[in-house]
Amino acid sequence: MTSNPRSLSGLLPFLKPYRWPLVLAGVFLLLAAGATLAFPWVLKQLIDQGLSQASSAQDLALHFAELFGVAAALAVFSAARYYMVSWLGERITTDVRNAVYSHVLHQSPAFFETTQSGEVLSRLTNDTTLVQTVVGSSLSMGLRNLVMGVGAVAMLVWTNPMLMLQVMAVLVLVVLPSVFLGRRVRRLSRASQDRVADASALASEVLNAIPVVQSYTAEGREARRFTDSTAQALMTALRRIRARAFLVAFIIMASSAVLLWGLYMGTLSVRAGTSTAGELGQTVVYVIMLASAFALLGEVYGDMLRAAGATERLMELLHSRSALTSPAQPVAAPWPAGGSTITLDALNFHYPSRRERLAIDHLSGTIQAGQTVAVVGPSGAGKTTLLDLLMRFQSPQSGRLLIDGVSVDEMALEDLRQHIALVPQAPVIFSGTVIDNIRYGRPEASLQEVQAAARAAYAEEFIQDLPQGYDTDLGDRGVRLSGGQRQRIAIARAMLKNAPLLLLDEATSALDAQSEHMVQAALDQAMSGRTTLVIAHRLATVQRADVIWVLDRGRLVEQGTHAQLLARGGLYASLAALQFTAAASA
Numbered sequence: 031m032t033s034n035p036r037s038l039s040g041l042l043p044f045l046k047p048y049r050w051p052l053v054l055a056g057v058f059l060l061l062a063a064g065a066t067l068a069f070p071w072v073l074k075q076l077i078d079q080g081l082s083q084a085s086s087a088q089d090l091a092l093h094f095a096e097l098f099g100v101a102a103a104l105a106v107f108s109a110a111r112y113y114m115v116s117w118l119g120e121r122i123t124t125d126v127r128n129a130v131y132s133h134v135l136h137q138s139p140a141f142f143e144t145t146q147s148g149e150v151l152s153r154l155t156n157d158t159t160l161v162q163t164v165v166g167s168s169l170s171m172g173l174r175n176l177v178m179g180v181g182a183v184a185m186l187v188w189t190n191p192m193l194m195l196q197v198m199a200v201l202v203l204v205v206l207p208s209v210f211l212g213r214r215v216r217r218l219s220r221a222s223q224d225r226v227a228d229a230s231a232l233a234s235e236v237l238n239a240i241p242v243v244q245s246y247t248a249e250g251r252e253a254r255r256f257t258d259s260t261a262q263a264l265m266t267a268l269r270r271i272r273a274r275a276f277l278v279a280f281i282i283m284a285s286s287a288v289l290l291w292g293l294y295m296g297t298l299s300v301r302a303g304t305s306t307a308g309e310l311g312q313t314v315v316y317v318i319m320l321a322s323a324f325a326l327l328g329e330v331y332g333d334m335l336r337a338a339g340a341t342e343r344l345m346e347l348l349h350s351r352s353a354l355t356s357p358a359q360p361v362a363a364p365w366p367a368g369g370s371t372i373t374l375d376a377l378n379f380h381y382p383s384r385r386e387r388l389a390i391d392h393l394s395g396t397i398q399a400g401q402t403v404a405v406v407g408p409s410g411a412g413k414t415t416l417l418d419l420l421m422r423f424q425s426p427q428s429g430r431l432l433i434d435g436v437s438v439d440e441m442a443l444e445d446l447r448q449h450i451a452l453v454p455q456a457p458v459i460f461s462g463t464v465i466d467n468i469r470y471g472r473p474e475a476s477l478q479e480v481q482a483a484a485r486a487a488y489a490e491e492f493i494q495d496l497p498q499g500y501d502t503d504l505g506d507r508g509v510r511l512s513g514g515q516r517q518r519i520a521i522a523r524a525m526l527k528n529a530p531l532l533l534l535d536e537a538t539s540a541l542d543a544q545s546e547h548m549v550q551a552a553l554d555q556a557m558s559g560r561t562t563l564v565i566a567h568r569l570a571t572v573q574r575a576d577v578i579w580v581l582d583r584g585r586l587v588e589q590g591t592h593a594q595l596l597a598r599g600g601l602y603a604s605l606a607a608l609q610f611t612a613a614a615s616a
């Protein structure tokens with residue numbers, strides 16, 4: 031356990047908006063503790079006065095009524111405290127969860143290379159739940175027990191100072207070993223959680239790759255690996271259970287010893303006539319309160335340590351700075367009607383993890399407004415990297431990249447990305463209706479605009495054939511779109527965004543001739559009237575492009591039209607012979 035309870039201070043900013051509810055929770059906490067502490071005192075009155083021969087039946091009833099009054103106050107204040115504290119816990123956890131999620135959404139791709147999405151998810155769920163346990167229950171339990179412990183000590187000092195000293199001495203003898211044992215239990219429970227997590231990580235990897243596992247007939251081997259892993263978890267859990275069983279026995283025995291000690295001393299003093307039976311009853315209840323407060327505080331401290339660890343991990347996410355941010359004084363780029371002009375000026379870029387190799391090597395070139403440039407090149411040539419630089423998912427180490435004369439790193443990230451519509455290689459369909467999916471880049475677009483985009487992307491016909499047309503929920507398992515249909519939805523989405531620059535990563539998998547034709551027609555529509563940079567895999571695309579850029583190892587090695595480049599007989603000609611044959615025959 032690496033956590034320092036001080037890390038919990040990371041949560042302070044999240045408490046700030048709830049100042050008044052916090053005060054209210056504190057007030058109810060004090061009132062509930064006060065009612066609990068009043069209980070033994072009223073009990074003493076009952077024993078000493080209500081039970082004495084001299085008192086009337088009416089007096090007795092009055093004493094019981096008082097006791098009930100205290101109990102009723104305790105009930106109301108406890109319920110109010112529980113409500114306020116749980117309310118705070120839920121609110122604050124929700125706020126933390128939302129803050130972390132929206133922060134993570136803004137991180138650059140470099141962040142997601144080092145942080146697995148599974149880890150982010152686990153932090154968002156498990157770690158925030160730990161925080162919720164503390165804010166929404168342990169903390170108030172701790173405070174209540176602290177107040178009660180202090181209150182019980184004060185009442186004991188007030189009513190029976192000598193006895194108090196002895197009780198304290200015995201308590202220390204009980205508490206110290208429990209703290210030690212408790213720490214061991216916590217360490218083991220953390221270890222057993224980790225072992226369980228190992229087993230589920232193993233299972234999730236294997237379950238995600240089940241076709242491969244089965245094709246290599248590795249089911250038996252994988253099952254054994256899982257069994258070994260759960261055996262580890264079981265061993266650790268059994269050790270924890272043994273330690274915990276011992277701890278429980280010790281705590282019960284030790285606290286009974288404390289209690290009986292108090293009772294014994296008290297009985298002696300009642301017999302000697304130095305105190306009354308009521309005082310004894312009162313003292314016994316205070317001692318019980320004190321002992322249980324001590325025991326609970328230990329547990330709460332353990333919870334706080336675990337939550338501190340969770341908070342640390344959450345704050346780490348929340349404070350990670352994206353390498354790519356908008357400039358303080360961004361320059362607005364124009365929004366040309368006929369498409370953007372793109373200028374690459376001696377661009378150099380290497381990935382941080384591969385300093386020795388330039389992924390983009392002295393790349394210069396210009397794309398005129400409205401032109402279509404097809405980028406081709408062998409695998410690993412840097413085609414995807416070029417698109418990433420344009421979207422500013424990465425930043426070049428040197429050289430400049432201008433959109434309509436404005437350098438992309440001078441533009442606000444949001445403004446830059448508003449200028450670009452991206453159709454990725456694998457189209458993404460979100461759960462939601464067809465309309466929601468097409469409207470993704472412009473949620474305010476009207477139904478007519480959505481339909482116009484769908485029509486232009488040759489998607490209208492199949493959309494109308496869906497069970498609820500445009501309102502069909504594509505997240506429903508029942509609705510399966512074909513590859514070509516998904517692509518046309520993605521193209522409609524990009525067209526509706528109506529940006530001056532279109533970035534297109536063509537799908538490598540060949541569609542059947544009919545779908546291919548529809549997708550190509552949709553793309554022709556999407557490219558008209560705007561500048562397009564397309565990573566080309568289809569013969570039709572390269573044939574129609576104004577210019578083809580041939581990349582090799584990050585360098586622009588050839589450029590020209592399809593016919594010019596074929597005539598040259600260089601890299602393009604050999605690539606074309608291999609790469610475009612399948613599409614050409616389709």
Ligand SMILES: Nc1ncnc2c1ncn2[C@@H]1O[C@H](COP(=O)(O)OP(=O)(O)OP(=O)(O)O)[C@@H](O)[C@H]1O
Nearest residue numbers: 381383384389407408409410411412413414415416
């Ligand atoms: N995140 C990354 N970290 C380190 N190196 C990377 C990263 N992404 C890509 N590269 C490397 O950068 C080079 C260019 O990659 P890029 O993905 O741009 O190629 P590509 O032309 O799109 O290839 P393909 O056609 O196979 O998709 C490759 O050598 C690749 O190994």
